[in-house]
Amino acid sequence: MACDYIELANKGVQGLQPYQPGKPVEELKRELGISDIVKLASNENPLGPSPKALDAIRSILPELTRYPDGNAFRLKQALGKKLGVNSEQITLGNGSNDVLELIGRAYLTGHSAALYSQHAFAVYPIVTQAIGAQHIAVPAKNWGHDLEAMAAAITDKTRVIFIANPNNPTGTWLSEQEVRAFLDKVPARIIVVLDEAYTEYVDQPDFPNGIALLSEYPNLVVTRTFSKAYGLAGLRIGYSVSHLQVADILNRIRQPFNANMAAQEAAIAALDDEDYLAKSVQVNAEGMAYLESEFKRLGLDFIPSVGNFICVDVAQPAGPVDQALLQEGVIVRSVAPYQMPNHLRVSIGTAEENGRFINALKKVMADRQTPLEESNPE
CATH class of the missing domain: 3.90.1150.10 (Aspartate Aminotransferase, domain 1)
Incomplete structure (x- = not known):
């Protein structure tokens, strides 16, 4: 039939x-x-992986018959120390895209909505629409986020707001003052995702460190990746840092082995290769x-x-x-x-x-x- x-x-x-x-x-x-x-199409690191990361991968090759640590204890400890956060605030993903999807699955439904900027990362509407939620692209300003317009677009249905800083594909960025002013306007019931996939490259005195804002804004989720500056795009390893309760929710739906063994070991080594x-x-x-x-x-x-x-x-x-x-x-x-x-x-x-x-x-x-x-x- x-x-x-x-x-x-x-x-x-x-x-x-x-x-x-x-x-x-x-x-x-x-x-x-x-x-x-x-x-020169995918924002990859042209230097290749860190030599320390390559050595770490070689060292665990005989263990590839085993499942990886489902909780990635050592990597989360290394990240927590590097970032100055509780390791329990960290959620790992198969690339930061994976974490973006976890956020959508956890906080969006067919009766809610997500906001993002025009010219912003294509994964935001994909994640939102796949769940059946309404996705709203707010017109950009000078190719970047118009945070005043995004604040004005918030409704009772809004549950998630995606902000890329710097933005992909335009490369535009928001200052700490702009981000703070926006977060002050957003109700605590709305999850604000600050996607910082390219933060390691930024050398602007007024550029915010999203992780430093977490203690003031518990509805903030910061996502980062090892795919860009750390040169590990092929291993697909990213993470978010958030309020403990948000991390708890995300880890309930995260697949237990979404961060593979080679990716975990390479990421630990890359963090150490300044x-x-x-x-x-x-x-x-x-x-x-x-x-x-x-x-x-x-x-x-x-x-x-x-x-x-x-x-x-x-x-x-x-x-x-x-x-x-x-x-x-x-x-x-x-x-x-x-x-x-x-x-x-x-x-x-x-x-x-x-x-x-x-x-x-x-x-x-x-x-x-x-x-x-x-x-x-x-």
């Missing part, structure tokens, strides 16, 4: 489109037969300065960023430019799905990778003296 298995699914899930990650290097090799490829982190931040700052100067030289507008990526306005539909760069063996990211049709998001790479991108961009832009129509505007 025939059955429509789409119709059987949760109504919110029926309306979802899968998250589209950056194109993998291997996929481009298969498609175009290119071997010399630079990937030289690696400092080098990552330095390479990022130098690369950011280089790309900004080159964009100015090319007469291209860009959005100032404090993450490990930057959005550049190519002054025409970005999709064809993105495709042309692929032909040159350079993978970046069109952010048209974020209502930014003329922008490319470029991850900061090594000096060589950044130079390769700029040379390819110059060639592509020279070949496209007049903007071409998108072949498929959808």
